[in-house]
Amino acid sequence: MSTRMVPDEQLRAAGLLPTTQRRAVLALLVGRSRPLTAQAVHAELASTVGGVGLTTVYRALHTLADAGLLHTFDLDGQRAYRHCGAAPHQHLICDRCDAVLECPPDVVASWLSELHHHTGFTPHADRLDLRGICAACAPT
Amino acid sequence: MSTRMVPDEQLRAAGLLPTTQRRAVLALLVGRSRPLTAQAVHAELASTVGGVGLTTVYRALHTLADAGLLHTFDLDGQRAYRHCGAAPHQHLICDRCDAVLECPPDVVASWLSELHHHTGFTPHADRLDLRGICAACAPT
DNA sequence: CTCCGTGCAAAGCATTTGCATCCAT
């Protein structure tokens, strides 16, 4: 599954040239539960030898998102990116810690069709975001 | 119900001074299905006699949202505002036309608790946004 | 050799802030 691919393979599979910078950006994002903004990525990469130009970070994130390797989120008015594997694209977003959890698709599928029948509205099955408080942050 | 209040009363009820500008902003938003950005509000108000300063629009929207009279949305990286009555705060957002429809709460309530049991995640029952395609925009 | 990616600097926008003025209570 794509989640276990090394960044390099994911890039090739997406039809992108695997450059040092794209590798660095992708590698930084893989395995994170919280989305990162371009600024954050740039900051973390700065400590790396050489670092990656801010412009390049913006372009890489945009490109990778277009290629379907990243999901974009709105973090307090700024665009943030999170790596997505082959995993379901249903997210539970914690308003406390910003973590994004994957939601088992079967839990939502039936409800979505039910909703469709009730309202005539067709939800995007491939991208559902639900905000709330995750178990770890839940008030004790 | 607050939806039928004239803007003036809504402002007073929220503990805000009903100024000409706030009235204008609120009146513009009442009854709209699509959220508007500060820029859009300012533009539409510009044609009005006198118009409203851009800064004031930003401040009014922020204040009104804080007071609970408006809901905020993320429209393509920009903050957008929509009037909310006493209506349920569950929205179905059309990705095609940006319209925001209200969703009957009973359709989601039971599912939310079910989700909670399955995942330990506590969704915000008071604010749920679901993106998709509305009936009007549905591919024929 | 030819492209595409990179990086710097500059430009572009949305949003916020400082400060003097004005209005309504």
Next chain:
DNA sequence: ATGGATGCAAATGCTTTGCACGGAG
């Protein structure tokens, strides 16, 4: 009279663009 609201202008911060350089196919 007094505190909040307004508006202009300037500042801030994120993001994009122009353009020349460099490296990979």
